[in-house]
Amino acid sequence: MKRIMLIVAYDGTNYCGWQIQPNGITIEEILNRNLTELLKESIAVTGASRTDSGVHALGNVAVFNTETRIPGEKISFALNQRLPKDIVIQHSREVPLDFHPRFCNSIKTYQYRIVNSRFPIPTQRLYSYFVYYPLMAEEMSQAAECLIGEHDFKSFCSARTQITDTIRRIYDIRVERTGNNITITVSGNGFLYNMVRIIAGTLIKVGLGIYPPSHVKEILEKKDRLAAGPKAPAQGLTLYHIEYPDLS
């Protein structure tokens, strides 16, 4: 038996997120079905990040065990032949049997994209959140700084979760404007449920002038979901990549 790691890119528009669920089609389900057909054995993948409905990925990670004799690095090519065009394996390879994409030490990077203009841009509508009122990117960037480091991010975690350890470390967060596009890029050792979307929704309130930049530190200290801004819509979010420093 061997363990294969996949780097999975997808356009989340037409999926009910990563995780298998009864009410709609998911990325996990499509991968399981196509791997099972390809390898002629029952396959169930384990994903690194259970992205929400409508969220995109350039580099989510999944693993599965298999008896196949197909070399690890060839599985991407074979699987891509079968997958729909909105899911593409970017890379595949063999990893140690004890590698787990959620429990191993990792650095995840997400990007949240905003189109800030008078009218929406049709070709960007599926991959960004449209904000009509002018956003002050400089203030958003300033506000974001206090999130860097190890903190209790309880204020930035969906109340609909049973998790108790809400301490995470953000390595970097950048807010950049290029013309009408504003991107929030954040990397950390783990993210709570809806954390990036709540950070984006909170920074947008700063950008609109509703919160002063210094208010974000107060939100953090309150450890109360109600203190933060709303979660920004799913389509603006993309899971960029996941690095596993201990994986050789």
Add this chain to the structure above:
Amino acid sequence: MKRIMLIVAYDGTNYCGWQIQPNGITIEEILNRNLTELLKESIAVTGASRTDSGVHALGNVAVFNTETRIPGEKISFALNQRLPKDIVIQHSREVPLDFHPRFCNSIKTYQYRIVNSRFPIPTQRLYSYFVYYPLMAEEMSQAAECLIGEHDFKSFCSARTQITDTIRRIYDIRVERTGNNITITVSGNGFLYNMVRIIAGTLIKVGLGIYPPSHVKEILEKKDRLAAGPKAPAQGLTLYHIEYPDLS
């Protein structure tokens, strides 16, 4: 009576191009139907560029005559309320009655986008052309230079056209690589049928090393469609904007 100009952005994925045709839904048809309903008079727009099926636009231009009392600059807001999400008016205003978007002096800018990587990127698949083999962007850029200026672009014009004057002026053409993305940005005083897509298809052949950069000048001189490369696929092309220097 007054004449209104619209700047129209659209995601061309689900349309059979700009121009009304019997076999599928088009941008022109959607605009006519919605303007007719909004203004309660029969409206027929005239477009600047009759983009092909699957081609996108950030700034195509259309004009129409109307008796409405709605101020020109308010029409964009009212019309956007009715339009599907993949067509968005970016601007509207009154223009002189003799302004014609095709026959008036203009500078059009198109962009052709290529994703050049080992595997396609799902979130870019609708707005770019995927090329697997590594492209030499520097050579493409060098090859493109000879197209700048006034030339007979007969080699770069679809044979399926009755046009006789194939002389056009290209003001600028730039090939730029950012990571796995290559963009070809070209502006000129007018473009022949499929001209930008044939230029892109030809430059891709240079990028692949099939043509040396100097060969593009020879293609131009041959004045024969068969001398140039294939037309690159529609989804990579976006009409960026159209400037009318004589329109105040």
